Every structure is written in C-alpha cells, then in structure tokens.
Amino acid sequence: MKYFSPLIILLLFIFVACKQNTSSEISFGEGEQLSYNFHIRPILSDKCFACHGPDANKQEAGLRLDVPETAFAAMKESPGKFAIIPNDIDGSELYHRIVSTDPNELMPPPESNLSLTQEEIGLIKKWIEQGAQYEPHWAFVSPKKAALPKVKDEEWTRNEIDYFTLAKMNKLGLDPNDQAEKHELLKRVSLDLTGLPPTPEMISAFEKDNSPEAYEKALDKIMNLPTFGEKMAVLWMDISRYSDSYGYQDDNIRTQWPYRDWVIHAFNKNIPYDQFITWQLAGDMLPNATKEQILATAFNRNHKYTEEGGVIPEEYRVEYVLDKSNTFSKGILGITMECAQCHDHKYDPISQQNFYEMFAFFNNTPEKGYEGDVSQSKPAKTPILWIEREDINELLTFINHQDTSKLMVSVMEELDTLRTTYILNRGLYDARTTPVSPGTPESIFSFPDNLPKNRLGLAQWTVDKNNPLTARVFVNLMWQEIFGIGIVKSTGDFGMQGDLPSHPELLDWLAVDFMENDWDIKRLLKKIMTSATYMQSSKVTKKHLNTDPDNVYLARSPRLRLPAENIRDLVLASSGLLVPEIGGPSVKPYQPEGLWEAATSGRGELKTYKQDQGEKLYRRGLYTFIKLTSPPPMPIIFDGSNRDQCEVNRGRTNTPLQALVMMNDPLVMEASRVLASQLTEKESDPETAIEEAFKRILCRAPNPKEMEILSGYFEDELSRFSKDQESADALLRMGEYPIKEEKITPDTAAMMQVILAMYNLEEAITKI
Template sequence: MQPRGHDRRSRPSPGRALRADVAPAAHVPPDSMHSTPPLLPASAPHAPCAPRRQARPLFALLLLLIARVSAPAASAVDFQKEVEPILIKRCSECHGSDKQKARLRLDSRAAALLAGESGHPAVVPGRPDESEILKRVASSDPDEVMPPKGNRLTAAEIASLRAWVAEGAVWPEADPRKFWAFVPLGQPAPPTPPAGAWGRNEIDRFILSRLQKEGLTPRGEADRPTLLRRVHLDLTGLPPTPAEVEEFVRDSSPDAYERRVDALLASPHYGEHMARGWLDLARYADSNGYQVDLARYIWPYREWVIRAFNQNMPFDRFTLEQLAGDLLPNPTLDQRIATGFNRNTKINDEGGGDAEEYRVKAVKDRVATLGTTWLGLTLNCAECHSHKYDPISQEEYYQLYAFFNNTTDGGNHNTAPSVKVPAPDLSDSTRFVTQRLAQVRSGIEAATKALPAAQHEWEKSILRKGEIWHVLQLTNAYSNGGSSYTNLPDGSVLGFGVNPIYDTITVEATTDLTGVTAVLLEVLPDPSLPKGGPGRWGASGNFILDEFSLSALPAAGPRPAETNLFFSRATADWEQLYYRAEHAIDRNPKTGWAIGPRFGQRHFLIAELERPGGYKGGTKLSFRFDQYHGSSHCIGRFRISVTTEKDPAALWPVPAEIRQIAAIRASLRTREQSSRLAGFYREASPGLRGLERERIRLEERAAELASPQFTTLVVQERSEPQPRQTYVHVRGDFLTHGKEVAAGVPAI
C-alpha cells in the first residue's frame, strides 16, 4: 500500500509515521516542496493463523520466502538490455533454437563460442577482432555480411557488440531466482549533483541525473494552481475546486503545501482513489460474469479496501486478511469480509454447467491472481506444463493450487458462503423512495378521478374500431435445442418433447397487411407445461425471453435480402422484477422479459415497430425467440398477432368478453359487468398502468429499506478433517489426474 505521507516533507505529522513495509510512491512531482521521507523500521504484528490450517496463511509470507538474491555486478555493457535484443532481432531467425544455418547457433553463450561451417567461432571472449560475428556484421561484402537481408546493423549496435565481446562476452544464463520480481528492492545512493544544481531533495537528484543523460534541462517550478491540481489528482483523483485553488494561492505560509497534503490524506476520497488500482488487481466486479452475468453482492469487500487505504493498514496485514482472514483465531467480521478478495472469481449461473469444472476454474483464477498481484509473475503456463523459462514447475503450480482447493464455495449457481453485514446509510434512498411514492400515489388518485370520463370514450373507440389484432397462422417452427412444436386450433403453438437448456426458436407467418405497426406476443398456460406454464422451467413454469426479433420478405415475386424490422418500444401486462418488457427488444442477450411470480396465467407483450413494415402483395414474417438464460427457461406455448393500428394507446388487447360488456348500454349492465369493465380499463389505461407498476416497485423497495438484509461473499475452509485431495492436472485437464500433491510454496 502507498504510504500516507508519500508526498510530504521529512517531518511526518503525528499519527502518520511511515512503515518499512510500505514503499514510497514514485510519482512525486519534480517541483514538489518536500524532502524524501524516512522509512521507519516498523511492521504491525498480527495474530498467528489457526493451528488447524497452517499452510494457507503462508501466502502472507511468500514475499519473505522468495530468494533474496543480489543483483549481478554491473558491466559497461548490459547484455540483457543492449546485446540480447540485437541477437534476437537480427540473428535468431536463422541462428536460433528452431533453425541453425551454417551450423551456427546464437541463443546461448556455449553455442556462440563454437565454430560453425566457417570453422571460426562466432564469439571469442575478449578478442573482438577474432570474433566472426563482428567481422560479418561489419563486412561490406554482400556475400559475407550478416544479416544477409534487411537493414544492416547500425554503428551503435556494432559498437555494443564489440564492447561486449571485448569485456569477455558476459552472457548471464537464465536464473529464475534473478527474475526481477524476486530481486529484493535496493536503496541506491542518490547521484551527486553539481553545486547549486536544480532540485530540493534526493528524488530530484535522480530526475536531474536522467535529464542530463538525455541532454535535457529541468523546467522552472510549477505555479501554485498547477502544483495544487497535481497533488489533488495524485491523492484523490479529483481536481481542486476554484475556492481551494484561490485559498492555496493566497496562503504564503511555509507549511501550506504540507497542510494541504494532510487534508487530502484525511479525505475519504484518498482511499477511494487508491483502492481503484487494487480493485482492478483483485478483479472486482458487481456481477458474476459469463453469459448470464447476474448481479453479485460483494460491495462490502470494496468498502473494506477503501477503509484499509484510509486507515493506512500495514501491507503484511492487508495481505494476510485478504488471503487467509477466515483462518485467523476468532476472525472479526472485517477480517472475513476481506477474504472477498478470493470471491471475485466468476460464477457461472447458466444451466447445464459442470459444477466441478467451474469450481476448478475459480481455484485456478485465484492462483493466477496470487501470482500477478503478489509475486509479479504470471503462473498460467504452469497449469498445463513445466516450461524451461518459468521459475516454477507444473507440480509447484498445483502445490499453490492446493492452498485454495479446500474452500466450500463452488463455481456455479450457489454463491455461498456469505456473511451478513450491517446496512449502510440508507437515509438518502429512503427519503427518495418515500417522496417518489407520495408523488405516484397522488398521480394515481388524480388519474382515478378522470377514469369514468376516459372510460366512456374508450368504450366507444373499441366498439367503433372492432378487433385490431390479427392472429397469424404460424408455420415452420424450428428449435435449435431440438424441441418440437404443434399448432393448436386457437392459432397458438405448443412446445413438447426435448426441453432444451438454451434455445433459439424461429417461426414464420404470412400476412396480407401492409403498414404493420406492432406485434402482440401472447404466452399461454397449458396443462402439459410445468406448473401450467406458460414457460417450461420445471420449478415454476417461468421463462425468460432474452431477445424477440422480426424480419420480413415479400411473400411473392423477386425476393431481396431479408429486412430486419426493429422494435422501438415494448410493454407487457406483467413484468417480473428486473425482467422488464423492454429487455426483450434491447438487443442485449444478458437481459430479458419474465413473468414471475404470476405463473399459470396468460400474459402478453406488445412490441411496437420503429416504422410500419410490410410489402404489397403479402409479407412473409420471420420471428425469432432467443432464450439464453439456461435451466430450460423457454416459452412453452405462444400465439402471435399483428396490427396496423397507429395509436399506441389503443394497442392494449381487449378480450371478446370485455368487448361484449362494452356493447351493453351502461344502464343495463349488471354490477358485476360494470366492475369487470372498469377494472379492465383501469389496468389498460396507459397513464394509470405505468403509475400502478411504479407504485408496486416503490412499495417493494420501501419494504426492503425498512428491514434491509445485506450479505457479502466470503471464503471459508471446509470443515472436514482432511483437506480436499489435489492432483496435478495433466495438460491442465481437471478430469485427468496426475501425481497427488500437498500444499506448498515454490522452491524459488
């Protein structure tokens, strides 16, 4: 974690002492008004891990267990930076591991010292004039020069090769212990600048040295507004307000900058800004991933990270609590929340997935994240095989894997384990819902008063227009998932046979109508469907229609390319929470329309076209139902109608029995008939219908806010006395077990 005083003068403020387990930030402005802060040799102690699981908390010590290897002595020529790139770029194509023209290989020192077909060694250490490689790259003979094709080596590149050979052709062999991520950080001595040179502190001396090397000179000191903007963006990610800029410009006191830094470090925005980078490393997300991508509740982990930065938590504790907080003796709620780091793996909510396959995927994701986040090392290659350039073997990979292989969570559907967490401050949400609910109820009351007069006009309208919807005769029903369909006498289609996990259904119809403005999709109950339908999901008879689309062709004559007819608006008689009608036409496969909990009933969706469609002489319509949710959330029985009605307010379908009641003079209707007619119109009235649905949602939300229940995903070890067995996965296949391994850290 970044030190809280990383942009400070040498005198730390009380309560903000820097810790040795925290590295200072490197992005300090060169014109900053501070000197380098000292690092104090302090590390906060923490409780040991529970005796029952000694291995997993070793992750907190991984950085201490890796080899402490000193950097190799520097030479005038850096082989890895100056020489090896030349050999790879200019020589490896013909003289590498795959191809060795003239029996010459230049990908290792031992090979380079041997003579090829020419009989002369390519490299003679300490003797550049006797080294064949230098003769060839500097030759002007087209039959001798190397490389034979492309650009010749530059004078600078030849000079680097010559200097390298003259120094003895030092060629460090690959040593995984000297991989940059495993070399301990050093504290180099700052360069000694000339007397009176630019700069105020040690960091400035490093900057000046590099500028001089590049032939550059430092710019003048930034003005105070620029300086303030830099430190604000650096510490909070937010620019200063005009008032803050004006105050800082006017403040001429010597500690003005330090006090501003103190204020920014004390701001909650500091932790929010610093947490952003860590949350990226932790692959934090508010949804489960994969195709369904349902919402997940893990925001308390995000808040824990923010608090950790704001409280300047020591890095060793920050590490331990995220990787093994649940294994600490009597872990606190905060320590359990911290383990959410390893619950940021994806969860597959699709039906039909192999639970063990996705559990293994989650465990491997944790291993990969451990490597990139704490070790600065990608471990993915070792999942399938040992690689000669990797510092860990495949067996060591699965020893690391074993640490994470003994938790209770899975990789699909079930999100347990979780813990209850205190509710955040919901006063703003409660206030908004209360105010909006009052407005909606007032709107409903006003609309209700106007209903009788509006209903009278509506009755005349439906009698005058008659039935506006024309039922289509559906043909050529086809299911990608293998289901079968039969046509029923009422114009509907019923699915039977194979009940696929996912399905895309296409069905066709022909109409003589031109200027089609909307489509009516009815989903109908049926005794053959689970729980009466209208869907085919066994648990309830629900369905989820992810996408409903339409295309058209002329029914006769020349047939141009099929034309997509796009929908602009969708409404329905009922929508499940979070599964609204408009989700069926939003061209987003992750959303959809559903009808829970009103199962076993007729429901409908009205999809209005962006512009009227149809061809003179008849139109062939092709309807497509995309149902990606999984678990057989497919429509079981449906009927489709179209209309040319231009008034959106008139699209609500009117059943024949309601139309018959409307045809009876009002004074002759029974009380029951009048009540049915008024109730139907209340539901069909566009303005009132929208207000009533909003009222229902707001009342549900108000109830949630009144007694909130919040949880977050955590990690928990299995309670069994023996840990889950772990094997090497041959070629990375979780079904093909190799050698059994126990938890352990890499030998490196």
C-alpha cells in the first residue's frame, strides 16, 4: 500500500495522542522548583479542598491537605499510611489515589464530577519529589518590592511598571505595540480620569504641543479637574452599594446622597487612601469627630432596609450587620468571608468563629431592624446625622444642597455598653451558640494588642502597613479601572479560589510603593498612566490573538467599552447638553413607562415614577436615581450594578439590547437632534458640520472614506425628509430640550440621523 487512507491516519493520530496523554510525566526545566502557591495550591483548591480543606465539618477521612501539619501526618483511617511524604512518591498515598484506576480508590471520586488532568497529576508528582514544600497563601504574606527584572529593550521602558510587563512579554515572545497616536492618548486619559471625552479644542492643543512634557502636563491638568472625583466615585458607589431607596417591597426614598458628595470631594481633594478608609469605617469614633468624618461612615449604612410590617426586628438587624461585614471583607480586603457565615470556609483558613469575631466590630450600633409603620417612613434610619444649613456654609461646603431644609443621613454610632456577639448556628439570627469578642483572622494578619477592639481599631488594623491585603486590593482595583482586568482577575477574591496574579511581583511593587508614598491615589494613577505599557496602541495583531487573546500580558492597550454611566456622559458632553453641576440629589431622567409601577407595593413616595424636567434631565450618569427594586434600565443593559450589594467589578457584555438602546434611547435621539441643530445653524456646509460632529463624538478627524460614507448618508436622508416633512417634524421634536421652529427642516433631520449613526459606531463608546 503506497499511502494510508484518511481513516487510518485519523486512527493513528488518536492512538498516538491517547498514548501520550496516559503518561503523567511532565517536561520541566532543569532544576526548576515548583511553587506550591502558583502550581499546586490551585489544583488542590479546585479538586480537593471541598472534602480535605479547612472546613472541619466537611473533612472526609479526617484528612486535611491545605496545611503541612495534617497533610504529612499519619492518616486516621489508614494506619501506617501517609497522604504525603516529602521526596517519597511511592510512600505518598495521595499520589497513588490520584492515579488509581479503581473507582473505589480514585481521588477525586467519580461521583464528585471532578477529575485531574494528566498535567495536574504530573505537577503534583514532581512537587512531592521535590520535597512537597508548602507556602503561606501569597495574598496573606506582606508584599515586598522585588528588584526590577531584566528586559531585552530598556529603551522602551518609561517607569518601573514597564520592566515587569515587558519581562512577561519577553518570556512569551511578544513585543509591545508602538505608542498610541496623540488623539488616542488624550481620549484615553480623559475617559479614564473624568469619564468624559476631550473637546476638539483640547485635542488640537495637545497635538500642537510637541514639548517632551506635553503628555504629563495634559495628564496633570485633566486629573485636577473636578470631574475626576465624579469618575472615581462611580466605582466607589458600586463598592459601597449606594442607592436612593431602601429596597424590599415598599422601597421608599432615602437621602444618602450627601455621602456621594463626600466621596466625590474626597477623591478630588486626594485624601490618602488610609484616611479615606479610616473615616468610612470609624470616622464617628475619631477624637473630636467632625460632621465630615461622621458623614463618611454612611459607607456602612447604604445597605437595604425593610419597612414592611410584621418583620422580626432582630432578624433584620443581624442581616444589616452581616451586610456591613461582607461589604468590608469584599470591597476593602478582597476576601469572601461571607462563606464562613454558616460554616468554616471550605477553601480559605477562615473559620466561622473568625467570621463572627469580624462581625462583632459592626455589631455594637444602636441601629434598629425595623423603625415603625411604613406610613411614617423617614429618609434616614437611626442613628442619623443631621446636616444644617450652617454646616454646609462652613464645614461641609462640598454638599450641593440648594434649599434651607435640614438633611438626614444614616451614619454609624456606638452603643454605650458592649453588645455580646455570638456565633450563629448555620447563620440563623436566633441560633446563638458561643459568645465571641471582636477579632480578625490570624491567617491574614494578627490583631495588634495595642489597638482597641472596636471599629476604630479595625480601621487601624486595615490600613496597617503590615496588613497584606488592603494596599494590594486597592492597587488591583485601580489597575482594573485602567486596563479592564485586574492583575488579580478575581478582584473581590484574593483567597484560595481566587485567580492568581498575572504579574505578582508588579502587584507587590505597586502595593509597597503606594504605601511608601502615603497612600496617594493620584500619584498611583499617574504612575500607571505614564508607563509605556499604558501608552501603547490598541492595535491587535494575529500574534496577539494567538498568544494572548485576553491581553493578560499587555502587549497592547485594551479596547474597552465605556461603563454605563460614562456612555450617557459621552452623549451629553459631545452634544453640548451636559449640565456640569457637581453633586446634589439624584435625578430621574427619561425612563419607559410602567417599570416602577410593576415593582412596587403601591405605597410611599416612590410608588410612581415622576420624571424630572429641565436641567435635571441632563445630569451625569452618576446622579441617576437608583431604586433598588427597579434600577434604571439603561445602566443595567450596559452592565451597571443594581447596587443591592457590594460589587467590585462589572461584566462587559455585548448584546443586541445595547444596540437598540443606542439607536432608540430618547436621550441619544435628543442629543443627536440638539447637536444637529447647533451645527446646521453654525455651519452652512454639511461636510464641515459632519466633520465637527465626528471630532466631538469620536475625538478624531474622519478619514476621506468615512467622510464619503457619512456625506452620502446625509444626502440620502436629506432627500427622504425633503419628501416627507411630517417624519422630519416628528423626529426633531424628540426630547424636551427646546428647538427653534425654523430649525425643523429636512437639513436638520438629515444631520440628526448622521450624528445618531456616529453615536452607534463601536468606536464612539469605546476607549481605544
């Protein structure tokens, strides 16, 4: 036979592949030492810790594999045998179980629907042969500044960040992209720091400035705009689960918005992060606490409240304390401590006792689980901070309050006598067991003896430079804000089940540098944004897609769709509709009829949706009124948080609904109409008007092909509306912003359609 048939070749291929995959031998470099944290722990955590991890109630066969003391000990149910014997693969029962062909012996057991790959088996084998060395979980070890790695092209680097990113690229055989065009850089910086597009005038001035300091000057100028605080506040509103209503069935109005004004102010003032956190956790407990420091503690009180009759007050009071504890652990520590509410954590070394010791810090307030009849609903719940007009005139000048009435904000306060905290069996409010005192998990960082065991002590523990999590978690959040994905992808989970850092040495370097420089948030952002890594083009090559499709190693700048609030902001700003007022009460813009009414008890001030009028329709997305039982639809469609719990990251989906919003949303239509009216009045030449609209919306000049397409579309629409004046009239009356009667023309309608098409370009709402 001169050749093999295709079938024989296919069978031979399958046979060879299967033959190769039956071996557990993995090719390692000469003398390469495996890391427990980065090679072994992820395998054991995924496949073994559910039954052989820290949760004592779920341990099978009395075997615990997450710590060496028990992993190396004699097996309780198999006398004379050991799960792991360092350097002895034959004597290690763990290895024999994971390679067994007997379903009664195989681990993980077949009924668990878990299995190890041949590569994972090979890693465990090699690790045992190398001595089965355990390491503390990387995130629970204080960060240290590593020496900058060696790279192939030092000339490319602009600061320390680039050494770490370039070293990873070199290892993967990737080369970084060239620097982005100047208009791309300015758009990127402006969107990242303010959530608003740069104006054509800003772009023109930046492109004409050829000095070496041009980029840094532009960055500093934008960072010092008051809109910086608004952009940063969007993330913190998600973390602090800010909303304008109480949630649950009645879901009445609340007045927590002065807290939002404070957050904007804090970011603009560049309050150091350690102080920013301390005030929010325990500002009321500081010596001679000011009203500003007390207002910051509203962070803890943004959770849902019930106003329904017939509830058990203690049940909901406990629920509120649980929410505070979980928001703290997830948003600030990046740890899923809520898993230990009902039982010991299955993966992390955090016991149920640890959870309630942390819970105890928040369990000593006079807050109530229920405050009377819903007909007497108050915009704030006990304890309350009263803000007078004189406070706003003298101390709290950042609060945007136009009338003379007092403001009420839910804040923190301590009881005169300590409330006893108990471990709750299965997390049930009335199943009290052992009393506990306030404390923190030793696996993270032992609570120092010299700190008070109250919220102020907890705040000091949190921002102690020996705490391994706080700086890492915030630095990672900022990295996620800029690059779309954190160095640790699982932003809210730095525990055993969380993702490993893509650049661990860089994360630690940034965390230490952040603390060494007084927790300066603006300095941290500037460090990231002056790196060559940040300044790269977003051009994607085939090699990028094949080697690093998710852009984990940053050989290009990411293309990211804007957050929901900033899509609205871009439309408002580019059209000239944006009202730049900072702070103040939330507003109710356009919304489809019937949404609120379908999700309400029919009681209270929010039983029906009352759309605002005038300038309130054109406020930034940050200020859109959020009703918990019926969050605003446009932000939700674009992956905004519904704010019913702490969120540290948002998804970025791509759905047909988003396209429908951009094509049909009243605000986008109105913005297109207003901009069209302005430009056709200002410019007699349609092409000049189209070019200016393009610069406003896409932040660059159109190329000849784009101009040809848009001009042709204008002519087509002009011809259509010239024959159908009624359609032009109906289109140009979209929205409530007034239009001059003489501007209701086919020319304006045609230009409106062209601008609407620009808003619907992918590039328009994308940071490139």
